[in-house]
Amino acid sequence: MIGEIIAIGDELTSGRILNTTSYFAAGQLFAAGHEVTAMTTIGDDPKLIGNTLLASLARADFVIVTGGLGVTSDDLTTEAVADALERPSTFYPEILNQIRAGSKNAPEDLRLSLEKMAWLPAGAHALKYNATTAGYFLVHENKPIFFLPGVPHEMEELLVETVISRLAVWEGVEARHVRQRLYRVAGLPETTINEKLALLEDGEERIRIGYYPVFPEVHVSLTVVGTKEETTDRTFIEIDAKVRNLLGDNLYGTGEETLEAVVGRLLIDNGMVLALAESCTGGLISHRITRVPGSSEYFLGGAVTYSNELKEQMLGVEEALLAEYGAVSPETARAMAEGIRRETGADIALAVTGIAGPSGGTAAKPVGTVCFGLATSGETVEYKYIFNGERWQVQEAACHKGLDILRLTMLRHDYAKNQSCQRL
Amino acid sequence: MIGEIIAIGDELTSGRILNTTSYFAAGQLFAAGHEVTAMTTIGDDPKLIGNTLLASLARADFVIVTGGLGVTSDDLTTEAVADALERPSTFYPEILNQIRAGSKNAPEDLRLSLEKMAWLPAGAHALKYNATTAGYFLVHENKPIFFLPGVPHEMEELLVETVISRLAVWEGVEARHVRQRLYRVAGLPETTINEKLALLEDGEERIRIGYYPVFPEVHVSLTVVGTKEETTDRTFIEIDAKVRNLLGDNLYGTGEETLEAVVGRLLIDNGMVLALAESCTGGLISHRITRVPGSSEYFLGGAVTYSNELKEQMLGVEEALLAEYGAVSPETARAMAEGIRRETGADIALAVTGIAGPSGGTAAKPVGTVCFGLATSGETVEYKYIFNGERWQVQEAACHKGLDILRLTMLRHDYAKNQSCQRL
Numbered sequence: 001m002i003g004e005i006i007a008i009g010d011e012l013t014s015g016r017i018l019n020t021t022s023y024f025a026a027g028q029l030f031a032a033g034h035e036v037t038a039m040t041t042i043g044d045d046p047k048l049i050g051n052t053l054l055a056s057l058a059r060a061d062f063v064i065v066t067g068g069l070g071v072t073s074d075d076l077t078t079e080a081v082a083d084a085l086e087r088p089s090t091f092y093p094e095i096l097n098q099i100r101a102g103s104k105n106a107p108e109d110l111r112l113s114l115e116k117m118a119w120l121p122a123g124a125h126a127l128k129y130n131a132t133t134a135g136y137f138l139v140h141e142n143k144p145i146f147f148l149p150g151v152p153h154e155m156e157e158l159l160v161e162t163v164i165s166r167l168a169v170w171e172g173v174e175a176r177h178v179r180q181r182l183y184r185v186a187g188l189p190e191t192t193i194n195e196k197l198a199l200l201e202d203g204e205e206r207i208r209i210g211y212y213p214v215f216p217e218v219h220v221s222l223t224v225v226g227t228k229e230e231t232t233d234r235t236f237i238e239i240d241a242k243v244r245n246l247l248g249d250n251l252y253g254t255g256e257e258t259l260e261a262v263v264g265r266l267l268i269d270n271g272m273v274l275a276l277a278e279s280c281t282g283g284l285i286s287h288r289i290t291r292v293p294g295s296s297e298y299f300l301g302g303a304v305t306y307s308n309e310l311k312e313q314m315l316g317v318e319e320a321l322l323a324e325y326g327a328v329s330p331e332t333a334r335a336m337a338e339g340i341r342r343e344t345g346a347d348i349a350l351a352v353t354g355i356a357g358p359s360g361g362t363a364a365k366p367v368g369t370v371c372f373g374l375a376t377s378g379e380t381v382e383y384k385y386i387f388n389g390e391r392w393q394v395q396e397a398a399c400h401k402g403l404d405i406l407r408l409t410m411l412r413h414d415y416a417k418n419q420s421c422q423r424l
Numbered sequence: 425m426i427g428e429i430i431a432i433g434d435e436l437t438s439g440r441i442l443n444t445t446s447y448f449a450a451g452q453l454f455a456a457g458h459e460v461t462a463m464t465t466i467g468d469d470p471k472l473i474g475n476t477l478l479a480s481l482a483r484a485d486f487v488i489v490t491g492g493l494g495v496t497s498d499d500l501t502t503e504a505v506a507d508a509l510e511r512p513s514t515f516y517p518e519i520l521n522q523i524r525a526g527s528k529n530a531p532e533d534l535r536l537s538l539e540k541m542a543w544l545p546a547g548a549h550a551l552k553y554n555a556t557t558a559g560y561f562l563v564h565e566n567k568p569i570f571f572l573p574g575v576p577h578e579m580e581e582l583l584v585e586t587v588i589s590r591l592a593v594w595e596g597v598e599a600r601h602v603r604q605r606l607y608r609v610a611g612l613p614e615t616t617i618n619e620k621l622a623l624l625e626d627g628e629e630r631i632r633i634g635y636y637p638v639f640p641e642v643h644v645s646l647t648v649v650g651t652k653e654e655t656t657d658r659t660f661i662e663i664d665a666k667v668r669n670l671l672g673d674n675l676y677g678t679g680e681e682t683l684e685a686v687v688g689r690l691l692i693d694n695g696m697v698l699a700l701a702e703s704c705t706g707g708l709i710s711h712r713i714t715r716v717p718g719s720s721e722y723f724l725g726g727a728v729t730y731s732n733e734l735k736e737q738m739l740g741v742e743e744a745l746l747a748e749y750g751a752v753s754p755e756t757a758r759a760m761a762e763g764i765r766r767e768t769g770a771d772i773a774l775a776v777t778g779i780a781g782p783s784g785g786t787a788a789k790p791v792g793t794v795c796f797g798l799a800t801s802g803e804t805v806e807y808k809y810i811f812n813g814e815r816w817q818v819q820e821a822a823c824h825k826g827l828d829i830l831r832l833t834m835l836r837h838d839y840a841k842n843q844s845c846q847r848l
Contacts, residue, residue: 009636010632010634010645011634011636011643011645012447012450012463013450013454013460013461013462013463014450014451014454014460014645015447015448015449015450015451015452015453015454015455015460016451016454016606016634016636016643016645017447017636017638017643018442018444018447019443019446019447019463020442022443022465023436023439023441023442023443024439025439026436026437026438026439027438027439027440028439029439030437030438030439030440031439035437036437036438036439037437037466037467037469037472038437038464038465038466038472038476039436039437039443039464039465039466040462040463040464040465041446041462041463041464041465042461042462042463043461045461048461048462052462070614071615071618072614072615072618072622072635074632074633074634074635113615113619151637151639152639153639153813153814153817182440190494190496191495191496191537194495194496198496208434208498209498210434210435210440210498211496211498212433212435212440212441213575214441215576215577219435219440219441221434221435221438221440276728278707278710279725280714281711281714282707282710282711282713282714282715282719282723283702283706283707283708283709283710283711283714283726283728284707284711285707286702286706286707286710286728287705287706287707287708287711287819289706290704290705290706290707290728290730290780290819291706291815291816291819293781293782293783293815294783295706295730296730296731299706299730300730300731300733300734301703301727301728301729301730301731301734301738302707302727302728303725303726303727303728303738304700304707304710304714304725304726304727304728305725306714306719306720306723306724306725307720307724307725309724309768309769310724310725310768313767313768314725314727314738314767343737343738344733344734344737345733356714357717358717359717359718389577391715391717392715393577395711395714395715
């Protein structure tokens, strides 16, 4: 079905808060086979809320509205909707009971203020209620409208748990077949990827390829649409194989698979444990690695050696080496990697040292210069790159490159190649 | 002036990419005194692009359009705009020259493909051109429309460098006075803050207070609008003082000031250097600290001790202590903090150990249990919290709480209190 998403809140239109709820909803709806044609963000203005909802209802098969459902004085969505749809605000005692039951442990003053959440437009049904999560739906002129909280994790939970399935029931049948895959690409710019893949599109809108730079990597989407399941699948499998072949080693994962998850999988496949020594990235690579559940199986830990003294004390980098080559040098990166591997007993160790900026650059070593060392039992390899951008961009780019160095090292190792490539 | 923002791209409406450009533009326009009433996100559909632009032009004084200006085959904005505004696509040789001059170092095949960017709707003027950044504006029926790239850092640069100033010139006069401040609050839920501050609003729309939970903290905005500069300023100063008083120590900063920046400032004021020992946060606190430019002045580094072995080897935590109390315990947190302080020679050291989940919890220590140790020359203090949510939420909440423990410890120290509080 065709859907529209409306996000409400002055905090969004004034740029104080980034709207992540519409993004999340769009992704979930797309995956469920719906098409979101427009996402509109407006402020806490009752008249604008009403007009926007009426306009979306006129265009779409269903509408999702997020935000403005809470108990504070700037939450105006329910009143605005009651006016616009001519469905007077009605008190639902059973909803208040549910809210009260769900908030037994909340402070008394909070529990009292929750009564506001039991006043809904006539005809509304609660999606689920507890102390902190409000959400309801109503069917207006034969179109379902879902009202969800603006707080991202509350909204996401309700959307996944109830909205997607209610929409499926509402729709009844599957009207068309859509196959989609997202490819995550490291180490190639968008234009180069576009040149490699452009010929795969046949110009009939049956096959659609999208290119999305997500700094510092690029994501590519393949969408195949058809009326018959069998032919849609066949085309999808054929184009998918071509995409994989054209992207080669630069394709690191598909779907939701992150670079750190791929590195974790390769470490498990290789039976290796990892340690890290970070300077300019300040712990970011370690954090990315530990965002993956179960990472304690293959990650020992590491050192964040921001100062030269800690590079000497924690990693055993020699003072003379630091003096001769400087903290940011392939030689120091190599010594850091060997040092953290020796100190921790890890099988594989990565070290990063660089100049994130904005100050600290020189003519010989400009801001953005980052050196990596990668130590295994067999050898230590060093890498040097110069990244562009602001401090956070240099840190993110260095983190991404470091993870990709780990990935490619393990991928080119025989064991990893045999076990992992097919599982991508 | 009243503005609308239109973001274009299938990657946005299908939820593959989070739209950060509209957010950034809204914040900059708000700060410049404009009001954004609606932000619309639509796919790469020429007809929809045209209709949305015409609808926005009918409502707003100016429109900003982002995305779809690149050289790949899914970039359709310029053609759609040319059709909708009946301004035929025109080749601008001088723009192509500028693009070529700005892309001397680009690969030859990329330089050739850039010709597409020199075809613009009739009447368009380039904002600035080089190899990777496209952007133009045109005035249609006496309303300025700005077309900017969808890639966030390119768009942000053009908006700040050229669009804001062109709008100011266009507007000519300042029509009203707006004073605004954002307060960043740690350690209090949204409803409690709302109760504290609700009485400050006078109901006349002259004073507006907004509440924005930004997990795991809450942001509060104060906006005072008036026709006279003097009275607007006076009201703003008065309410600002009341807000600060009511929020007390829970107010950690204003505007763009992050918690890690406040911690850095307090470290400088106290002449202290910091070290960290992280387990469940896996380097996240270190990374937050090092995101701040100049953090090498007060941050030595630390250890990410994910395994028990590393807690022993790098921090000198005794095996017997780990065996008796477990890795996640106030006792271990205390030993980790003292260990990293001893190893690094830091003045102040924070340690974090916890169970981020999803597995690893027990009845006595459920998922979300996090212990902190804070060691200074005078004493070591321990803290224990249980955070709710998924793995990433526990990690983020623990990171935030750790930074706040550092802040409050230094704030309650005499020197810090005298030097820093007034500077907030």
